[in-house]
Amino acid sequence: MNYSFHFDVVWRDFDALMQGAWMTFQLGVLAFWGGALIGLLGAALKTYGPRPLRLVADCYVVFFTNTPALIQIYFLYFGLPEAGIRWSSEACVLIGLTLNAGAYLTMILRAGFLSVRRTELEAAETLGLSVLQQIRHVIVPHIARAIYPALANFFIVILVMGTSIGAVIGVDELTGQAINLATVNYRWLEYFTVVAGIYVVLTFVASIGLALLGRWAFRVRARIF
């Protein structure tokens, strides 16, 4: 191999890459939490909802988990303008990812709902807790603890794989930014080496943050690696 690396050009653009990383982080966090809200609703409907609403939730989950996120985002970006709706590429990625995450999180949260022990609820009931108090003190902490590992994993998936889809419709997140810069001076290998390193740092920081949050809030014995 006689390729000679020139990292100096990459360091010159480091600020731009960090801006991309920040965009990646924002997209990941927003899509995850938006998806979590949708997932909470979806899981509640699937578990406790009337039949028609259960069906709606099922269709939503099947559609979004059985088609690629890339296609979903293309639909928003290229399809909606035909209907007269024009969103920025950032909005399309964010909304697409949120809907996609919502479907996966519906399934993850549903598993959590099903794992609530009836015996604990009966104990709460005989102690005199109202339904709302049971949700607040027994159901939610239990679900949080049960699904925390799956949730943390999924956040990393969104953060790394999900957000990088933005590159294909011109969002300046980390991958997109690297493509922008590399097309100018063709130092692809250097840019992507550094970008890979930034992704690793990003996931590492996110993992530690999540593990600490989990330990502190939900007493999850999360492993960082």
Place this chain on the structure above:
Amino acid sequence: MPHLELRDVRAGYGALEVLRGVSLAVDRGEVVALVGPSGSGKSTVLRVLMGLTPLSAGQVSIDGRPVDFRSRGELRALRDRMAIVFQQYNLFQNMTVMGNVTLAPLRIKRWPRAEVEAEARALLAKVGLAGREDAYPDELSGGQQQRVAIARALALRPEILLLDEVTSALDPELVNEVLDTIRTLAAEGMTMLIVSHEMGFVREIADRVVMMDAGEVIEAGPPAEILDNPRTERARRFFGKVLRH
């Protein structure tokens, strides 16, 4: 007038009728042991009393007043006066021992925290768990969890305590810790209805024994009478089996 009374209570799960007309009474400060083969409906009696399983006929009275289980207010009042300790403890796994014991007094009774925590510590000391306030249920042995469940039930200062086979899930060496706790409560005059398979313990602690089989009460009386001279064939067979081992 009995403190707690069931009259011709019928109840079941769906189409399955488990209690087929159960009548029994517990006087104030009395300890009644409910015995009988597995599946005879003992747990269901306790579940009916706590309003977890609806009764389809008959009546439950406390201090002579019939309870309407469909009224939220009456149900709340009932659960105020009566507490249950489940066979499988049913502790809140996501809360510490202290959290388990103080949840209801703090959130439902809204008693002052300092007072509630002091009382919880005293109760935990009484059941032999001083110093384990910050442990989580999964860090405790079965016997310790069982005693936390007893402390949790007592924290609401119930008048009547229902205990469901509190020793059957325990290793033999832990049984005595729990039985000691119950002995103390009996000595203090708590009204108790105890489901138990420990015939030695029943003989020692119970003022009366009620024997159930297939959803019916088949014998009731003082331990000496029921355990040593059962009148019915079914009871003789049951005690023959239980006492032999």
